[in-house]
Amino acid sequence: MIGKTILVVDENKATREYLSHVLKERQFNVLEAGSGKEALISAWRDLPDLVVFDPTFSDLQDLEFVQKLRQNARSAGMPIVAFSSDPAPARREACLKAGVNIYIVKSAKALSELQYALEQLLHAGKTDAETMESSHGSRESGLSIVFLSAKGGTGTSSLCANLAMTIKEQQPEARVVVVDLVLPIGSIAQIVGYEGQLNLVTAADLPSAQTNGEYFLKNLPQPELWKFQLLAGSPDPQHGNNLKVDRIGQIVDVLRVTYDFIIMDLGRSLSRISMPLIKQADLIPLIVANDQSTVKLTKKIWEYFQEQGIDAQNVYAILNRAVGLEGLTKSEAEGIIGFPIKTTLPYMGSNFSVANNFNQPIITKYPKDTATIIFKETAADMVKTARQLRARRNLS
Ligand SMILES: Nc1ncnc2c1ncn2[C@@H]1O[C@H](COP(=O)(O)OP(=O)(O)O)[C@@H](O)[C@H]1O
Ligand SMILES: [Mg+2]
Incomplete structure (x- = not known):
């Protein structure tokens, strides 16, 4: 990393100097700031390639530092790493939501995590800037x-795999990864026909130093016809229970820093694991079936989201007529849940499971079906909406 400049921000002089020393040894140019205000001035004047900071300031409000960096054109795209003494998940989520790229808790292995974070962000930085100019905002x-x-x-799993595939088909140059987080057993591997050993459980068993961006780009399978790369879920409940x-x-x-799209299947889980991912997401496709009981349960989820401070705009409801043609209409479902449904996918009878059983995407197997048109429109609209929301989040 010769020639890259890192701004180290920490009110604690000893920590700051130690970190600077380590980074200098690794051939970085280092700038230091001992307060939030000093750090903002340096970020805007010296334009470092990346900022590492401890998110507890005595001269600035909690998230003010990150918000100010993200709001200012000179630092809006600057990678920011939190190197934090606070392990609380709430702080982590708030920082990520405000625009921090990576949150590392100070610990014995934090320095090696930081090293990898720097490599990822400084490599990704270039592509990001280029992509930013071309299309992404x-x-x-x-x-x-x-x-x-x-x-x-x-x-949920069928739509996750099929819409991810459609997104990748519409943007062949984008890096798309699908992550199956459904516990205790994932089903995307089965849908796409992947039978290899690399999955969430085996990846989590590897040391964090090994699971860097390059590792995933090189090793994650790209199942035939599906185009995206897959981090498969747990193959069975026993493995699922051993997940680290x-x-x-x-x-x-x-x-997140390696791929352009990270598309996750969370199934029906609102757990300690999935809630931070939901809060941090740019778009939350919420799959609704057209029977009373699912719609009523969906309303409960929606109410829970509101309590948790999740922005309604990020929720993207899709009505999937998985259980047949009888049942609630779109507007009836909207009436019960209390928010708009963005798109309705037709009931496809056994065609859907036939495609799943043959490990084929819907749009490949039934290119002339109405569902294919809707899949394509939905994928494009989801991407457009996610980009708009991201741009808005960066501004606010
Ligand atoms: N629009 C649809 N029309 C017909 N069958 C569908 C439709 N959507 C899903 N299915 C079928 O419903 C079943 C459950 O789908 P799956 O994606 O596993 O749901 P989940 O992940 O929510 O449990 C699968 O057999 C799938 O083929
Ligand atoms: Mg599923």
Whole structure:
């Protein structure tokens, strides 16, 4: 990393000097700031390639530092790494939501995590800047899209795989990864026909130093016909129970800075693992089936989201007529849940499971079907919406 300049921000002089020393040894140019205000001045005057900061300031409000950097054109796309003494998930989420790229908790292995974060961000930095100019508007990491539903069997996994494939087909140059986070057993590997050993559980068993962006780009399978790369889920409940849950945060952070789209299947889980991912997501496709009970459960989820401070704009409801033609109409479902449904996918009868059983995407297997048109329109609209929301988030 010869020639890259890093601004180190920490009110604690000893920590700051230690970090500077380590970074200088690794051939970085280092700038230091001992307060939030000093750091803002340096960021805008010296234009470092990246900022590392401890997010507890005595001269600035909690998130003010990150917000100010993101709002200013000179620093809007600057990679920001939190190197924090606070392990609280709430702080982590708030920082990521405000625009921090990676949140590292100070610990014995934090320095090696930081080293990898720097490599990822400084490599990704260039592509990001180029992509930013070409089409994306300002963005600091890939767009994250999390699929979930209130009930099993609503088509969440099928739609996640099929819409991810359609997104990749529409943007062949984009790096797209699908992550199956459904526990205790994932189903995307089955839908796309992947039978290899690399999955969330085996990846989480590897040391964090190994699971960097390059590792995933090189090793994640790209199943035939599906075009995206897959981090498969747990192959069975026994593996699922052994998942090193604490590793998920780092893995997802690495994927966010490595891929242009990180598309996750969360199934029907609103757990300690999935809530931070939902809060941090650019778009939350919420799959709704057209039976009373699913729609009512969806309303509960929606109410929970509101309590959790999730912005209604980020929720993208899709009505999937998975259970047949009888049942509620779109407007009836909207009436019960209390928010708009963006798109309705037709009931495809056994065609859908036939495509799944043959490990084929819907748009490949049934190119002339109405569903294919809707898949294509929906994928394009989801990407457009996610980009708009990201741009808005960066401004606010
Ligand atoms: N629009 C649809 N028309 C017909 N069958 C569907 C439709 N959407 C999903 N299915 C079928 O419903 C079943 C459950 O889908 P799946 O994606 O596994 O749901 P979930 O992940 O929500 O549990 C699968 O057999 C799938 O083929
Ligand atoms: Mg599923």
